[in-house]
Amino acid sequence: MEIGAFEHPAELPSACKVVYCDVITKAEALKLFPEINADKLPEIDVLVDIDRDGLTVFKNKSQDFVIINHVLEHLFDPVNAIRECFRVLKVGGTLVVSVPDKRFTFDKNRTLTTTTEIFERIKRIPKLAIPQDYDDMLINVHPELLCASHEVKQKALKSFLTRREHLNIWTDDSFKSFFDSVCRKFLLTLILKKKVSSNDNEFEFFGCWRKHSLISFLFKILRGVV
Numbered sequence: 001m002e003i004g005a006f007e008h009p010a011e012l013p014s015a016c017k018v019v020y021c022d023v024i025t026k027a028e029a030l031k032l033f034p035e036i037n038a039d040k041l042p043e044i045d046v047l048v049d050i051d052r053d054g055l056t057v058f059k060n061k062s063q064d065f066v067i068i069n070h071v072l073e074h075l076f077d078p079v080n081a082i083r084e085c086f087r088v089l090k091v092g093g094t095l096v097v098s099v100p101d102k103r104f105t106f107d108k109n110r111t112l113t114t115t116t117e118i119f120e121r122i123k124r125i126p127k128l129a130i131p132q133d134y135d136d137m138l139i140n141v142h143p144e145l146l147c148a149s150h151e152v153k154q155k156a157l158k159s160f161l162t163r164r165e166h167l168n169i170w171t172d173d174s175f176k177s178f179f180d181s182v183c184r185k186f187l188l189t190l191i192l193k194k195k196v197s198s199n200d201n202e203f204e205f206f207g208c209w210r211k212h213s214l215i216s217f218l219f220k221i222l223r224g225v226v
Contacts, residue, residue: 101198131157
């Protein structure tokens, strides 16, 4: 399963059977993001809004791989997204995650999103982002709009919301800290098997986690593997 592949689907062996999931169809994506290359967009097999509904259309432990690259930073509730990816992953399966490091993106002047802030945010009812959540993007990414009229600013904020621009701003270390906090809080038995630092690629943190059974996970803790 690949969630939110958009125009950069993971390169996989031809023998792999991939289910592409996203919140909008390919046609809707092209309308909302006219700047992207249509030839690179995969057709969407299953429409899911992981931010609001999780992956409820998929059974527990049904997937060998779950790939979710450059998605978590866009979500109102990345906590539940991680939990849902864990739920549908088979024991022994692999969760592949990447997120941009703000130091190498247009977010470089934005404030880091803390783990505490995310856990407080997801308590909100309804659990939906609002235009005001992107105020710091207006200030730090598009300062040219600060002198614009109120109407222009509101239109820009609504556009950020509609396009689901980056809501969570991380570096390698802050994302890893957030991910580990989610795993500890909800007893997600995931062990990081491979990672690539943004210091190496000047772009993103990339990690592959393997799901273990609780007994296996506890045994590895006793051995000092985790």
